[in-house]
Amino acid sequence: MAVMDAAFDPAYGEAWTRRQVEDALLVGNTQYRLIAATGQPPLDHEAAAGFFLSRTGFEEEELLLLGVAPQYRRLGLGRRLLDWLAKDARERGADRLLLEMRQGNPAENLYRAFGFTPIGLRPSYYRAPSGGRIDAITFAWPANS
Numbered sequence: 001m002a003v004m005d006a007a008f009d010p011a012y013g014e015a016w017t018r019r020q021v022e023d024a025l026l027v028g029n030t031q032y033r034l035i036a037a038t039g040q041p042p043l044d045h046e047a048a049a050g051f052f053l054s055r056t057g058f059e060e061e062e063l064l065l066l067g068v069a070p071q072y073r074r075l076g077l078g079r080r081l082l083d084w085l086a087k088d089a090r091e092r093g094a095d096r097l098l099l100e101m102r103q104g105n106p107a108e109n110l111y112r113a114f115g116f117t118p119i120g121l122r123p124s125y126y127r128a129p130s131g132g133r134i135d136a137i138t139f140a141w142p143a144n145s
């Protein structure tokens with residue numbers, strides 16, 4: 001939750017509360033992974049630097065949240081979390097990853113570099129800090145899925 005609170009810009013209201021995370025995990029088809037600054041899973045009592053939360057569907061895995069604490073960015077942790085997600089998803093029987101992203105989020109560079117491609121648009125899906133609305137782009141991986 002410390003990474004959640006540090007990683008997401010409060011202006012967009014994208015961070016989940018502890019309660020939302022707990023409720024999602026209770027359902028059973030939702031899971032998370034933590035990464036330490038070392039690029040490995042945190043050892044006992046070692047702080048997390050990043051995480052993902054994902055939901056398994058029928059032959060698809062949806063990335064719900066991906067966050068790296070600001071002081072640990074551009075070190076490859078986000079990319080490694082996506083590697084882990086793809087591997088985990090495959091082991092769970094999913095051959096396709098999906099995610100939805102606010103248009104203009106620099107995370108797009110990471111997703112495209114990983115091989116995600118845009119497959120859809122939800123107009124005015126997110127609320128903008130200015131009070132306006134922002135489109136959501138749906139990305140899929142691999143590209144031909």
Ligand SMILES: CC(C)(COP(=O)(O)OP(=O)(O)OC[C@H]1O[C@@H](n2cnc3c(N)ncnc32)[C@H](O)[C@@H]1OP(=O)(O)O)[C@@H](O)C(=O)NCCC(=O)NCCS
Nearest residue numbers: 007065066067068073074075076077078079106107109110
């Ligand atoms: C998106 C996020 C998870 C990326 O984590 P990260 O650990 O910094 O990503 P990586 O270091 O693995 O980046 C790998 C590559 O992705 C691209 N990239 C990542 N962040 C980028 C940014 N802010 N701007 C431009 N390119 C970026 C770069 O190509 C980068 O390689 P490089 O550093 O060699 O140029 C992190 O910026 C974050 O937590 N953002 C806020 C939360 C968020 O918006 N999450 C996504 C929506 S759920």
